[in-house]
Amino acid sequence: MSEQAPETGAAPAEQPREERRARPGGNGVILEVADIHTYYGSIHALKGITLEVREGEIVTLIGANGAGKSTTLRSINGLNHPRRGAIRFQGKDITNEAPHRIVGMGVAQSPEGRKLFPRMSVLENLEMGAFQRTDRGGVREDLDRVYGLFPRLNERKSQKAGTLSGGEQQMVAMGRALMARPKLLMLDEPSMGLAPIFVERIFDIVREINKQGTPILLVEQNALMALDVASRGYVMETGHIALTDDAKVLARNEQVRKTYLGEE
Amino acid sequence: MSVEAGRERPSPLDALRRGGGPGPVAVVGVIVLVLVVAALIHNFVEAPQAFINVSLIGLSTGAVYALVALGYTLVYGILQLINFAHGDVFALSGLISSSIMIDVLHLSGGETAVVIVAGLAATLAMTMAGAATLNASIEFLAYRRLRGQPRLTMLISAVGMSFIVQNIALAIYDVNYQSAPPLLPSGAVFTVGNVSLQWDKLTVILVTIPVLILLTWLVRATKQGKAMRATAQDQDAAAMMGINVNRTITFTFVLAGALAGAAGVLFLLQFQMRYDTGFELGLIAFTAAVLGGIGNLAGAALGGLLIGFIQAYNEGLAHWTLGGDWTRSMVFGILIAILVFRPEGLLGERTPEGV
Numbered sequence: 244m245s246e247q248a249p250e251t252g253a254a255p256a257e258q259p260r261e262e263r264r265a266r267p268g269g270n271g272v273i274l275e276v277a278d279i280h281t282y283y284g285s286i287h288a289l290k291g292i293t294l295e296v297r298e299g300e301i302v303t304l305i306g307a308n309g310a311g312k313s314t315t316l317r318s319i320n321g322l323n324h325p326r327r328g329a330i331r332f333q334g335k336d337i338t339n340e341a342p343h344r345i346v347g348m349g350v351a352q353s354p355e356g357r358k359l360f361p362r363m364s365v366l367e368n369l370e371m372g373a374f375q376r377t378d379r380g381g382v383r384e385d386l387d388r389v390y391g392l393f394p395r396l397n398e399r400k401s402q403k404a405g406t407l408s409g410g411e412q413q414m415v416a417m418g419r420a421l422m423a424r425p426k427l428l429m430l431d432e433p434s435m436g437l438a439p440i441f442v443e444r445i446f447d448i449v450r451e452i453n454k455q456g457t458p459i460l461l462v463e464q465n466a467l468m469a470l471d472v473a474s475r476g477y478v479m480e481t482g483h484i485a486l487t488d489d490a491k492v493l494a495r496n497e498q499v500r501k502t503y504l505g506e507e
Numbered sequence: 508m509s510v511e512a513g514r515e516r517p518s519p520l521d522a523l524r525r526g527g528g529p530g531p532v533a534v535v536g537v538i539v540l541v542l543v544v545a546a547l548i549h550n551f552v553e554a555p556q557a558f559i560n561v562s563l564i565g566l567s568t569g570a571v572y573a574l575v576a577l578g579y580t581l582v583y584g585i586l587q588l589i590n591f592a593h594g595d596v597f598a599l600s601g602l603i604s605s606s607i608m609i610d611v612l613h614l615s616g617g618e619t620a621v622v623i624v625a626g627l628a629a630t631l632a633m634t635m636a637g638a639a640t641l642n643a644s645i646e647f648l649a650y651r652r653l654r655g656q657p658r659l660t661m662l663i664s665a666v667g668m669s670f671i672v673q674n675i676a677l678a679i680y681d682v683n684y685q686s687a688p689p690l691l692p693s694g695a696v697f698t699v700g701n702v703s704l705q706w707d708k709l710t711v712i713l714v715t716i717p718v719l720i721l722l723t724w725l726v727r728a729t730k731q732g733k734a735m736r737a738t739a740q741d742q743d744a745a746a747m748m749g750i751n752v753n754r755t756i757t758f759t760f761v762l763a764g765a766l767a768g769a770a771g772v773l774f775l776l777q778f779q780m781r782y783d784t785g786f787e788l789g790l791i792a793f794t795a796a797v798l799g800g801i802g803n804l805a806g807a808a809l810g811g812l813l814i815g816f817i818q819a820y821n822e823g824l825a826h827w828t829l830g831g832d833w834t835r836s837m838v839f840g841i842l843i844a845i846l847v848f849r850p851e852g853l854l855g856e857r858t859p860e861g862v
Contacts, residue, residue: 358743359744
C-alpha cells in the first residue's frame with residue numbers, strides 16, 4: 244500500500260483531483276454552478292448564483308416570477324452563457340460550451356412553455372429528444388419507457404403536437420427530454436397552466452423518473468408542491484440565492500411562504 | 508372524445524353563420540379565375556399546338572423560378588428572413604457558370620455529345636458548389652451575428668448583401684450580357700405536328716426533376732433534414748434537443764445556394780444574363796414563394812411553375828391576353844393580392860400559435 248500510493252498519485256495526476264473537487268465529501272455532485280453572473284443584453288439577470296445537484300437527488304429552484312430561475316437553466320444548458328463564474332457537469336467545465344455539446348454530455352431539459360415542435364407528431368417530437376443517439380435499440384426501449392410513464396402519449400402518437408391539450412403537451416415535453424436518456428434532467432415549470440389534477444400527476448411522474456435513477460433540477464413557481472417532492476431546495480430572489488436548505492425545512496420557513504405568496 | 512368531435516365539427520357551420528355567402532372579394536376572385544380559364548380554353552381550341560408550345564416555355568421558365576423560390580422559402584422557413592441577396596447569388600452564379608463553360612472547360616459547342624453532357628454536368632456541379640459556398644459565406648458574414656436582434660436588422664443587412672453581390676458581379680463582368688456557348692442543338696428534340704420540344708427545355712426538365720427529388724429526400728428523410736425542420740419550428744428547442752443550430756442554418760444556406768446555382772446554369776442555357784438579372788428574377792421568385800406559401804417547399808415549387816405559366820401564357824398566347832408589357836404588373840399584382848387576401852399562400856397553413 245505504501246509503495247503504491249505515490250505511483251497512483253503520479254500517473255493520472257490531474258484527473259482524480261478534478262473528480263475530487265467535483266464530488267466533495269463523496270456526495271456525487273453531478274452539477275456544480277459556481278457564482279455565475281448572466282446578462283440579458285445589458286440587464287444583469289443573475290448576480291452570483293451558486294448551487295449544486297448530486298446523484299439521485301431532486302433539487303428544486305423556487306422563487307417569484309422574474310427571479311432568474313429560467314435564466315439559471317439557460318446558463319446551464321448553454322443558451323445564455325454567463326459572463327462570470329463557472330458551471331461544471333460531472334467535473335467538466337461547461338461554462339462556455341455550445342448547447343448541443345451540453346446535451347451530448349447528458350443534460351436534457353423540458354423547457355418553460357414546453358416548446359414543442361407544433362407541426363410534428365407526438366412520436367416525431369419524442370424522437371427529436373433522441374436526436375444525438377445512435378443506439379436504436381436503446382431509443383426503442385426509452386420510447387416504451389416514456390409510453391409507460393405517459394400512456395396517453397401512446398394513444399396520441401400520430402397527432403400533431405400543436406393540437407394537444409396543455410397537460411398532454413407537458414407530457415410530451417418531459418417525455419422528449421427523457422428520450423435523451425439524460426444524466427441530469429432539468430424541468431422548467433412543469434406544472435404551469437395545468438389543472439390541479441394534472442399537476443398532481445406530473446409531480447408523481449417527476450418522483451417516478453427520479454426513482455428510476457435520474458437526478459432532477461426542478462424549477463417551479465408552485466413552491467409547496469416542489470418542496471414536497473424535492474430533497475433540497477434553493478429560493479431565488481431577483482438574481483440571488485436568498486436561501487437554501489433541506490426541502491422539508493424550507494417548506495416550514497416563514498420567508499419561503501412570503502416568497503411563494505409574493506408578499507414583500 | 509365526444510367533446511373533441513364537437514370541437515372540430517362547428518367549423519363549416521361557423522363559416523355559414525359568419526358569412527351567409529361569399530364576400531365581394533371572393534366574387535371578384537371567382538370572376539377573374541373564370542375569365543382566365545375561359546381565355547386558356549379559347550386559346551387551346553383556336554390553336555392547340557401553339558398552346559402546348561407556350562406551355563412548354565412556361566414549364567421551363569417556371570422550373571427556374573421554382574428553384575430560386577425554393578431558396579427564398581428554405582431560408583425564410585429557418586430564419587424568418589427574406590434573403591434579398593438570393594436573387595443576386597442566382598445571377599452571379601449564372602455569370603460564373605458562363606466563365607466555367609467558356610474559360611475553364613473551353614466548351615464551344617463543337618464537341619461530341621458525350622463531352623457536352625459531361626461538360627454540362629461539371630459546370631452544374633462546380634456552379635452549385637460555388638453558389639453554395641457563397642450563400643453560406645453570406646450567412647456567416649452578414650446574418651449570423653444579427654440573429655438575436657429585431658428582424659428588421661437582418662433584413663437591412665440582406666438588402667446590403669444584395670447590393671454587394673450585385674456589385675461584385677458588375678465588377679467582374681461589367682454591364683455586358685453573358686451567354687452560354689451554343690452547347691445544345693438549336694433544333695427540336697422531337698416534333699409532333701407543330702408541337703416541338705427544344706433541347707434547352709428538355710435539359711431544364713432533366714436537371715430540375717432530380718434536383719427536386721434530391722431536395723425532398725434531404726429534407727424529409729435525413730437527420731440533417733429533421734434538424735432543419737426542428738430548427739425552423741423552434742430554434743431554442745432544437746438546441747435543447749442537441750441539434751447544432753449554427754450548422755443546421757449553414758446547411759440550409761448551402762442547400763439554397765446550390766439551388767440558386769443550378770437555376771443560374773439553367774437560366775443561362777436559355778437566356779442572356781448580366782449583373783442585374785437577379786434583381787427582377789429574384790422578386791419574381793420571391794412572389795412565387797409567397798404565392799405557394801412562404802416556408803413551404805411544395806408551395807415554392809408550385810408557385811414558381813404557376814408564375815412561369817402565367818408569364819408564358821400572357822406573353823405567348825394570341826387571344827385575350829394583356830401582352831408582355833403587362834407581365835410584371837400581373838406578377839406583382841399577384842404578390843399584393845396574396846399578401847392582402849391570403850398571406851399564408853396557396854399551400855401554407857395557418858399555424859395555431861402564429862409560429
